[in-house]
Amino acid sequence: QVQEGERTRRKLHNTILELKGNIRVFCRVRPLLPAGSACAVAQIQYPTSGDLKGRGIELQVATVQSQQPQTYDFAFDRVFGCAAKQEEVFEEISQLVQSALDGYKVCIFAYGQTGSGKTHTLVGMLGSADERGMIPRAMDQVFVEAKALESQGWNFEMRASMLEIYNEEIRDLLGKGPPASKKHQVSHDDKGNTSVAFLESVDVRRPGKVGELLAKAMKQRAVGATAANAHSSRSHMVFQLTIAATNAATGQQATGTLNLIDLAGSERLSKSQASGERLKETQNINKSLSALGDVIMALAGKEPHVPYRNSKLTYLLQPCLGGDAKTLMFVNVAPEAEAAQESLCSLRFAAKVNACEIGTARRNVK
Ligand code: ADP
Numbered sequence: 001q002v003q004e005g006e007r008t009r010r011k012l013h014n015t016i017l018e019l020k021g022n023i024r025v026f027c028r029v030r031p032l033l034p035a036g037s038a039c040a041v042a043q044i045q046y047p048t049s050g051d052l053k054g055r056g057i058e059l060q061v062a063t064v065q066s067q068q069p070q071t072y073d074f075a076f077d078r079v080f081g082c083a084a085k086q087e088e089v090f091e092e093i094s095q096l097v098q099s100a101l102d103g104y105k106v107c108i109f110a111y112g113q114t115g116s117g118k119t120h121t122l123v124g125m126l127g128s129a130d131e132r133g134m135i136p137r138a139m140d141q142v143f144v145e146a147k148a149l150e151s152q153g154w155n156f157e158m159r160a161s162m163l164e165i166y167n168e169e170i171r172d173l174l175g176k177g178p179p180a181s182k183k184h185q186v187s188h189d190d191k192g193n194t195s196v197a198f199l200e201s202v203d204v205r206r207p208g209k210v211g212e213l214l215a216k217a218m219k220q221r222a223v224g225a226t227a228a229n230a231h232s233s234r235s236h237m238v239f240q241l242t243i244a245a246t247n248a249a250t251g252q253q254a255t256g257t258l259n260l261i262d263l264a265g266s267e268r269l270s271k272s273q274a275s276g277e278r279l280k281e282t283q284n285i286n287k288s289l290s291a292l293g294d295v296i297m298a299l300a301g302k303e304p305h306v307p308y309r310n311s312k313l314t315y316l317l318q319p320c321l322g323g324d325a326k327t328l329m330f331v332n333v334a335p336e337a338e339a340a341q342e343s344l345c346s347l348r349f350a351a352k353v354n355a356c357e358i359g360t361a362r363r364n365v366k
């Protein structure tokens, strides 16, 4: 009976997604730092009643030209104010995580300027039960649900890999990297399976394993840069979990993929300040973030050509974007008045993405 209810719930969830399209955008505002300080800030307001309750955000941006600040209104599928806890945020994505077990391909992005809370949202504080982010929580859920399904004859193989894309180059965050003169070449087969040459993929069917891997990857991400924070803000980090499910009794098979992507900081770095290596970085970040936007727009517009190949990130994620896949984007926003201009840019990018509808969900089940 419990299973029947569960099946109905999932069916309903998928029906709703089909009606609404397969792309969701959630906005999350981080609290003022240091943590514990008041979280109400004058330039960000949330509608407290009506249709936009929980979905609307209003941003005031002071302009140099005019005395009066400009007000901008946005609506997303969900807006989390600065008091929102990790658990509350996870509740809203848990069905999407479930989809990956059911055989869907899922991408969850965090977009926003450096310091807006992207890494906090996706990874969080690994040692803290309350502050753990979406990746460790997603893994917990996957384990629990997989265990439950094992009693119905399902067997799961689960492997995770973690990489970063820096200056359009892939770097393995778990393995040793390719041998000299070789690269992490990305290729896709006709079944939509992606492989990245020489990329380490780790069996994660042990609770706690993912925590270890995340800690290792976060450390790796910081290596090789003068300022660790500065480096991580200029690279995309991709966590990819592949779930291959087989049912010996019924012969059913399903392969799902769950991607969680901590994007490079979206802030516009002024060209005049950047030169040499720094300028190249800036150009690559701008290019790959706008390429992601372009891919989503093209899918939404059902354009015959989707420009996946314009960046390493969109090419890597190609089978997981559009058509039968589900996408969620967190737009992370900092609450400080100084951040308002960047927040406006982030909200505008997200609003463009939010206006899109992508395909109809199809289960990748044979
Ligand atoms: P980003 O990855 O976007 O650069 P971070 O996730 O590193 O930003 O967040 C910047 C700082 O703010 C970190 O010290 C982080 O712990 C803190 N922070 C971000 N979001 C929250 C939140 N929701 N609650 C408490 N602290 C947060």
Ligand code: MG
Binding pocket: 115, 118, 119, 120, 232, 233, 262
């Ligand atoms: Mg970060």
